[in-house]
Amino acid sequence: MGKNGFVKVLIAFTLALTLTAVTFGxxxxxxxxxxxxxxxxxxxxxxxxxxxxxxxEYAVELINKKGGILGKKVELISGDDVCKPEVATxxxxxxxxxxxxxxxxxxCSGATKAAxxxxxxxxxxxxxxxxxxxxxxxxxxxPNFFRTIASDDAQAKLEVDFALNVLKVxxxxxxxxxxxxxxxxxxxxxxxxxKSGKGKVVLYEGITPGGMDYSAVVQKVKRSKAExxxxxxxxxxxxxxxxxxxxxxxxxxFISDDGVKDDTFIKTAGKYSEGVYATGPKDxxxxxxxxxxxxxxxxxYGADPGAFYLNAVASSLAxxxxxxxxxxxxxxxxxxxxxxxEVETPLGMIKFDERGDAIGVGFSVFQVQxxxxxxxx
Amino acid sequence: xxxxxxxxxxxxxxxxxxxxxxIALGYTMVYGIIQLINFAHGEVYMIGAFTGLIVxxxxxxxxxxxxxxxxxxxxxxxxxxxxxxFTIEKIAYKPLRQAPRLSPLISAxxxxxxxxxxxxxxxxxxxxxxxxxxxxFEFMEPYAHIIGSPELVIILTTMVVMIFLTVLIKFTRIxxxxxxxxxxxxxxxxxxxxxxxxxxMTFIIGTALAAVGGILTACHVGQINFYIGFLxxxxxFTAAVLGGIGSIPGAVLGGLVLGLTESFGTGYISSDYExxxxxxxxxxxxxxxxxxxxxxxxxxxx
Numbered sequence: 001m002g003k004n005g006f007v008k009v010l011i012a013f014t015l016a017l018t019l020t021a022v023t024f025g026x027x028x029x030x031x032x033x034x035x036x037x038x039x040x041x042x043x044x045x046x047x048x049x050x051x052x053x054x055x056x057e058y059a060v061e062l063i064n065k066k067g068g069i070l071g072k073k074v075e076l077i078s079g080d081d082v083c084k085p086e087v088a089t090x091x092x093x094x095x096x097x098x099x100x101x102x103x104x105x106x107x108c109s110g111a112t113k114a115a116x117x118x119x120x121x122x123x124x125x126x127x128x129x130x131x132x133x134x135x136x137x138x139x140x141x142x143p144n145f146f147r148t149i150a151s152d153d154a155q156a157k158l159e160v161d162f163a164l165n166v167l168k169v170x171x172x173x174x175x176x177x178x179x180x181x182x183x184x185x186x187x188x189x190x191x192x193x194x195k196s197g198k199g200k201v202v203l204y205e206g207i208t209p210g211g212m213d214y215s216a217v218v219q220k221v222k223r224s225k226a227e228x229x230x231x232x233x234x235x236x237x238x239x240x241x242x243x244x245x246x247x248x249x250x251x252x253x254f255i256s257d258d259g260v261k262d263d264t265f266i267k268t269a270g271k272y273s274e275g276v277y278a279t280g281p282k283d284x285x286x287x288x289x290x291x292x293x294x295x296x297x298x299x300x301y302g303a304d305p306g307a308f309y310l311n312a313v314a315s316s317l318a319x320x321x322x323x324x325x326x327x328x329x330x331x332x333x334x335x336x337x338x339x340x341x342e343v344e345t346p347l348g349m350i351k352f353d354e355r356g357d358a359i360g361v362g363f364s365v366f367q368v369q370x371x372x373x374x375x376x377x
Numbered sequence: 378x379x380x381x382x383x384x385x386x387x388x389x390x391x392x393x394x395x396x397x398x399x400i401a402l403g404y405t406m407v408y409g410i411i412q413l414i415n416f417a418h419g420e421v422y423m424i425g426a427f428t429g430l431i432v433x434x435x436x437x438x439x440x441x442x443x444x445x446x447x448x449x450x451x452x453x454x455x456x457x458x459x460x461x462x463f464t465i466e467k468i469a470y471k472p473l474r475q476a477p478r479l480s481p482l483i484s485a486x487x488x489x490x491x492x493x494x495x496x497x498x499x500x501x502x503x504x505x506x507x508x509x510x511x512x513x514f515e516f517m518e519p520y521a522h523i524i525g526s527p528e529l530v531i532i533l534t535t536m537v538v539m540i541f542l543t544v545l546i547k548f549t550r551i552x553x554x555x556x557x558x559x560x561x562x563x564x565x566x567x568x569x570x571x572x573x574x575x576x577x578m579t580f581i582i583g584t585a586l587a588a589v590g591g592i593l594t595a596c597h598v599g600q601i602n603f604y605i606g607f608l609x610x611x612x613x614f615t616a617a618v619l620g621g622i623g624s625i626p627g628a629v630l631g632g633l634v635l636g637l638t639e640s641f642g643t644g645y646i647s648s649d650y651e652x653x654x655x656x657x658x659x660x661x662x663x664x665x666x667x668x669x670x671x672x673x674x675x676x677x678x679x
Contacts, residue, residue: 178649206649210608212396212598215389215528216643223382236504236600243599249522268506268600 032075033068033323035060035316036095038105038115039130040083049107051306052129053078056104058296058309059316069324081106085114092118100124101329102319104312109133116142123331125338127319129311134188137355144331146338146352148315148345149308150362155257155279156188156232162277162365163228163255164198173203173226173252175217175241177233185232185257202226209237218244221252228253235260238276239269246272253277261366261373273371279363282348283375284310290346314345314361318352385523386644387637392528392597394636395535399590400613401620401628402542403583409559409623410579412478416485417465418587419610420492421458423603425588426595427500428454430507437508447510447596454588461492462584463577471573489610497603504602507595527597534593538586539629546625551578559623612655619659621672630670634658 037056039049060074068074079095081088088111095103096118103119103126106112112131119126120142127146128136134151136142163169172193176186183206193199203224207217218241221229229245229252231238238260245252254276261280266273284290293313297305319334321343326333342349350360366373400422407415432453436446469488473481511527546552557565558575566572594609595601612635620631635655642654662670 205647208648208651210604211651212594212605212609213389213393215392216386216640217648219382219385219389220644220648223379236602239504239600240598247521247525264504268504270506270599272599 032073033070033320033329034075034077034098034100035320036077036079036098036100036103036105037312037316038079038081038088038091038095038103038126039107040111041078041080043082043084045083045108047306048130048308049080049083051309052104052107052312054297054301054305055129055293055309055312055314056316058293059313059320062317063320069320070327074320079105081108081111081115083108083111085110088112088115089118091115096122096124101323102127102334104129104315104319106131107308109136112136112145116145120144125319125331125334127315129315130308137357140355142356143335146315146318146356146358148311148318148347148350148358148361150281151357152184153188153192154357154362156185156230157192158279158363158365159230159255159257159277160189160192160196160199162279163230163253164193164196166365167228167253169227169253170199171202171224171226171228172199173205173221173224173229174201175203175221175229175231175233176206177209177237178206179209179233181259182231182233182257186230189230189232207233207237207241209233211237211240213244214241215244215248217241218248218250221245222248222250226252228255231256231260233257233259235262235265235268239265239273242269242276243272255279258363263373266368266371266373273368276368277376278366278368278373280366280373282362282364284347287346287348289313289344293346310346311361314347314350314358317345318343318350318358381523382644386640388524388528390637390640391633392524392531392636393640394616394633395532396590396594396597396609396632397613397616397635398535398629398632399538399593400587400609401617401632402538402625403587404614404617405620405622405625405628406542406579406583408617410555410576411470411474411562413470413481414485414614415465415470415580415583416482416610416614417469417488417492418583419606419608419613420489420496421461421465421584421606422587422591422594422609423601423606424461424492424496425454425458425584425591426507426601426605427496427603428457428588429510429592429595430505430601433508433510443510443512447592450510451589451592454592455585458588458591459581459585462580462587465584466577466580471576489606493603493606500603502603504600507599507601509596509599510592511596527593531593531597534589535629535632538589539625542582542625545582551575555579615655615659619662619669621666621669624669624671624673627669627671634670 037053039052040046041049060076063074077098079091081091092115107130109131112128125144129148132152134153174186174190176182190201193201238256242254256278258280261278322334322337325337325341338352342351347361350358365376403418429450433446433450469484470481511530514526517526554570554575557570558572616631616635617628620627638654638658639651643651
């Protein structure tokens, strides 16, 4: 064997070694479960996306500490869509090129909708911790979509069900403040009342926000003989309307939304706030998993978690546990697991309905009793 | 025709209109004397309400009864706001008296933004509850479902204030000086009217009225924040223009017409278009009477 031969062997050997290393490397990579986390991680709405990303990180840590799922470690791959639909499709394609198994995201409803088509074609499940647009689940266009947040119409539905079935009122006046949030809610409420066949919308009016006097509208409510008012809007207007109704000695029931479920409402409306109903996000502050997750966030970042942190922890856990339950990363198996097996999350025990909305997540009715909002069970 | 409903709407419009009128009086007086739209007027109204709240809170701690709290808080608010009015004129308008008319207008807008932000930073940006200082009179109880005691107080106060102002301007020395200054500043000065004093006086009276409006409205509505002056000021300004800016009975009439239009529009058509009715009316009146309902185009002011 000459010197040349030795070099050749060396080269061949090194080459072979590198090759094995490469195959070994990819082999290792295939041995992780890849969770994509898409959302706005920069730009104006970055705070939402980052809070969700931190939630996903926490969930992945939690699972990996327990030894991963199906004997594999979980790997998190993040993709930034800046909350823009046109960027979101690229983000989705990027995540697919990284061979993600499931995706948590996206954050904004518009971006989510744009990306969902891409995931659907690839047979990938996406679960958003924050996209609330009702059509995302209700249209039926995206069977691969799930979410761990209640949709925009969930509050209206709850308010109407509560009024019709629990309080058993028939004539309802629906008021709103003409804003996106309030009017959207009022429109849903009106639809639900009309669809139910159990009640009647006797008055549907918008009021001018910031006005100093709503007595004319209040008189109109009185004249409509409504037993209850459902109001879509925020607390400054709500407290004026409630006060003026009570000052006119009207006992009309007042039901509103999480824009009113605020202590400032009780402060400004004072004694007139007693008995007012408002829907608001379910209280999870006593959930041990939520407490743990929040503490972990505080320890790591030195601050309270952002808006969708817990929802994101819940959606990541739900996705990863579903893979565990399904025993594979097969699309149909995961979907079946998501729909049938309950998962313990910081938002409580959740599973998903046919359309992809989480059962057990969302809003409850609160009532002002002795100057505080109490959750009605 | 449902007469009770009509009456209820009428009274609610009257209440609203009276509040507009109280604030509009300040606009119209200042305009009458120096042809300036004092955009900071709405802010003085807000400051009056805040002063009232602070004083009322302190007095409540001392354990006084509601009526004396109302009177003392109103006094404090009037004095404090009047001091503001006086100072605003000296700082923002007096140095610009000889400047083109646009300059004091910009200065007024600046003053308004400054005061709003100052209260927001120095006090709070939150909504604050305002105690109902106007007690529910017993004799009003049978009518409480039609008109409450605070509403009654607001309407009566506006009437008293309007009569007081008319007497002041028509029959007193300072009133005569005001009318003279309004007609011709230069000439008034030549015949020995101290126009600086007259202008200061006008600001003091106007802002004092705004403070009264602020306190009464706050009692009626039950909450205040730093931003209430903006919308109130805008509506009151509309009322002043509607009635004929520069005219005292015009401001009251304009306020009432505006309030009643909003109330009836809401009651009989839809509250979605409350502001649309108000401003359609404004446009219509200005088309047919460009100087406003009682305005007499520049020949006589105040």
